Amino acid sequence: MDNTAVIGAKTKKGQVITDPRMMMNDAPRTPSFFTGSEVIKEAVKRANVDVMVAYPITPQSEAAALCGELFAEGYIGDYFRGESEFAVMSQCAGAAFGGARVFTTTAGPGTMRAMENFPMWAGARLPIQCIVTCRGINSPLSIQPDTIEIAYLMNTGMLVWHAETAQDFYDWILKGYLVSEEPDVHLPLALCCDGFFVTHTKDVVGLTPAEMCLPPYDPYRSPVPCMDMECPPVRMMRDPFVMKSNYISYATHASWQQEVWAAAERSRKHTIAWLDGLIDIEDGDADILIISSGTAVSQGREAMRLLADEGVRVGLVKVKTLRPWPEEELREATKHASHIIVPEFNVIGWMAKEIKATIPNSERVVAGPRVCGGMTLPPEVIVEEVKKAIGMRSGVLAGRGG
Amino acid sequence: MSLDYVKFTPGFDAFMPKEYRDMVERGPFGKKTTVSQMGNFKEILEEHPMCAGCAMTLFIRLAIVAFPNPEDTITVGTAGCGRLAISQAAIPFVYGNYGDQNGVASGLSRGLRIRFGDKTKDVVVMAGDGGTADIGFQQVLHSWFRKERFTTIMLDNEVYGNTGGQESGMTTRGAVLKMAPLGKKFEKMDMVAMAKIAGCAYIATVVPNNPRRVESCIKKAVLIAREVGPTYIQAYTSCNIEYAIPTDKVMEDAKSVEDDRYKFTEYVSEDAKAYLADRYGYKEFIQRPVVTVPHV
Numbered sequence: 216m217d218n219t220a221v222i223g224a225k226t227k228k229g230q231v232i233t234d235p236r237m238m239m240n241d242a243p244r245t246p247s248f249f250t251g252s253e254v255i256k257e258a259v260k261r262a263n264v265d266v267m268v269a270y271p272i273t274p275q276s277e278a279a280a281l282c283g284e285l286f287a288e289g290y291i292g293d294y295f296r297g298e299s300e301f302a303v304m305s306q307c308a309g310a311a312f313g314g315a316r317v318f319t320t321t322a323g324p325g326t327m328r329a330m331e332n333f334p335m336w337a338g339a340r341l342p343i344q345c346i347v348t349c350r351g352i353n354s355p356l357s358i359q360p361d362t363i364e365i366a367y368l369m370n371t372g373m374l375v376w377h378a379e380t381a382q383d384f385y386d387w388i389l390k391g392y393l394v395s396e397e398p399d400v401h402l403p404l405a406l407c408c409d410g411f412f413v414t415h416t417k418d419v420v421g422l423t424p425a426e427m428c429l430p431p432y433d434p435y436r437s438p439v440p441c442m443d444m445e446c447p448p449v450r451m452m453r454d455p456f457v458m459k460s461n462y463i464s465y466a467t468h469a470s471w472q473q474e475v476w477a478a479a480e481r482s483r484k485h486t487i488a489w490l491d492g493l494i495d496i497e498d499g500d501a502d503i504l505i506i507s508s509g510t511a512v513s514q515g516r517e518a519m520r521l522l523a524d525e526g527v528r529v530g531l532v533k534v535k536t537l538r539p540w541p542e543e544e545l546r547e548a549t550k551h552a553s554h555i556i557v558p559e560f561n562v563i564g565w566m567a568k569e570i571k572a573t574i575p576n577s578e579r580v581v582a583g584p585r586v587c588g589g590m591t592l593p594p595e596v597i598v599e600e601v602k603k604a605i606g607m608r609s610g611v612l613a614g615r616g617g
Numbered sequence: 618m619s620l621d622y623v624k625f626t627p628g629f630d631a632f633m634p635k636e637y638r639d640m641v642e643r644g645p646f647g648k649k650t651t652v653s654q655m656g657n658f659k660e661i662l663e664e665h666p667m668c669a670g671c672a673m674t675l676f677i678r679l680a681i682v683a684f685p686n687p688e689d690t691i692t693v694g695t696a697g698c699g700r701l702a703i704s705q706a707a708i709p710f711v712y713g714n715y716g717d718q719n720g721v722a723s724g725l726s727r728g729l730r731i732r733f734g735d736k737t738k739d740v741v742v743m744a745g746d747g748g749t750a751d752i753g754f755q756q757v758l759h760s761w762f763r764k765e766r767f768t769t770i771m772l773d774n775e776v777y778g779n780t781g782g783q784e785s786g787m788t789t790r791g792a793v794l795k796m797a798p799l800g801k802k803f804e805k806m807d808m809v810a811m812a813k814i815a816g817c818a819y820i821a822t823v824v825p826n827n828p829r830r831v832e833s834c835i836k837k838a839v840l841i842a843r844e845v846g847p848t849y850i851q852a853y854t855s856c857n858i859e860y861a862i863p864t865d866k867v868m869e870d871a872k873s874v875e876d877d878r879y880k881f882t883e884y885v886s887e888d889a890k891a892y893l894a895d896r897y898g899y900k901e902f903i904q905r906p907v908v909t910v911p912h913v
Contacts, residue, residue, distance in 0.1 A: 265728065265731050265732075266724065266727055266728055266731065268724070292731040293727045293730075293731060295723075295727075295763065297720070297759075298755055298756065298759040299755065301714075301717065301720075302717065302720045302755065302756050302759065303720075305713055305714060305717035305720030305721050305724070305756065306720045306721070306723050306724035307724060308713055308717075308720075308721055308724060309693075309711070309713070309720065309721035309722060309723055309724025309725035309726070309727075309728065310724035310725065310727055310728035311724070311728070312711055312721065312724070312725050312728065313724065313725045313726070313727070313728020313729040313731075313732060314728055314729075314732045315724075315727075315728035315731055315732060317724075317728075331714045331715070332713075332714060332717075335713060335714055434732070442691055442709050442711055442725065443619075443709075443729065443732070443733070443738070
């Protein structure tokens, strides 16, 4: 099926299937004051989703429940609650095998419980979109935002994007399908945000018209045969090679893993076009750069302003996609920087590690400040880290000792 | 449309491999083949890497012959011996993660219904006792509670055969197996009772000795699952390796187990009976009007 052939047609719900470039770039936007969870609902409403599987876990429960309202209103083909996160992701896989556009949401420990499915999705080339509203995963319990789970997702073969704002979230849900369903990509997307900070706060978001929606998913553009008995041979595993030759098994598995990661690399060109680059740069000529992703970028931006008041010029790099990783872009952006500060909402500092592994002279990278367990990251803490790095005296922050 | 995949591409028919030629010319797609005709047509499952004398393979072969609409059927499985054979059949097979076959089948069944509208596409899960009653237990039961419309077949060899013979929830009490060095401590799980509680519309226990019966059960289960609700078949498919059953005694063992503790049972819900009678003309389920003889 040629997807463009349906443009202009109406869905059962009466939405007009719209050219994605027109819808995302040219259509009028209505400013709306919504929580991040409500924004997810608004994006899904326009995404022409066939199947959504839901399961409650804080802080994504609200978004999952709001999508249920969309189903009741007829905007989603099928919607049901799974019995655990592992089951939900398996049900999503089944629906995607059946050729449906699939959407789901998860968070924290749920993401980890479902983890077996994510590399399977990538290996089976299922372009499922999973919203990950990050929260603490380890004991003792925290339901607050903490991005440690992203470190695990980055090695599954999925595309991984990290939204900073509700506006990012809205646009990237829709653009996510456009990138991940490209035939030369066809990979699942983990679209992450920092739970509560994005999901439970209100922001003004420019929404595209509700009467417009994306073209439907066309499973015949998949690089692997879809499971529909309509085209042969349609076997998920043709000849169990593990029983015949370990050598064949190694070779098959190894070459396929490389193909999956190559597909993620091929997503660059589509992602750059849709997201206007894998990174955003503000005042990139500055000698000092703050680099981060998610809401740590917002805090970094505020730190920039505070430092500017004190006469310290600092630039900012917002990393939008973690997979594919913006390697060349970061090398170019950090070419002249003498100090690179990497604030993060997690204890392990995966972003700083990735940056250190990417750029030359990695001693320039300050792996911090970092907060974890759901604590907020005040911009003053970033300011302090910058001053420390450049040898400036700074006032003592409350609770940090003398 | 799915029958198109057993047609020759014009001009290439003379160059196709014999296996493919046989499938097109003598295969079961689009025909009403039955187990009594086995040997006279090209089967969907012929070659497999299973052990000599494997009862499970015979059962799988019979089950696939019995599918009412094989050209429009997708099988779903998980780790275990069974999938080694099922994945070699000439119909689609999905292998997801460990024990998630009923979750995958739930999504698949729903996805196919959305995509193909009124077309009939059957989904059949075939997994072992470990996959169904142990690691996959939660997803199996919940798919039944949700009334998902596909068939679940347990290939019950009462052991983890593929990993070398460990006890499963379906192993009988007292059986000495790897990981049960002093004999299994608890009873074989009553999955049939659970299927009934969970609301399956059709439930049967069978052994592979009686091909006509297997065929009948599979057919009914798949047909009922299309519109009425979930269906469950539990098949005794012994592991002759782990239970040391001589190859030539496998059928004898199945017969004695059937007589002893694995009797044929069949449950058909009232809705399913009416559906089979009305839609497919099953005479045994046609409700006869009750004739009341006036009391004189």
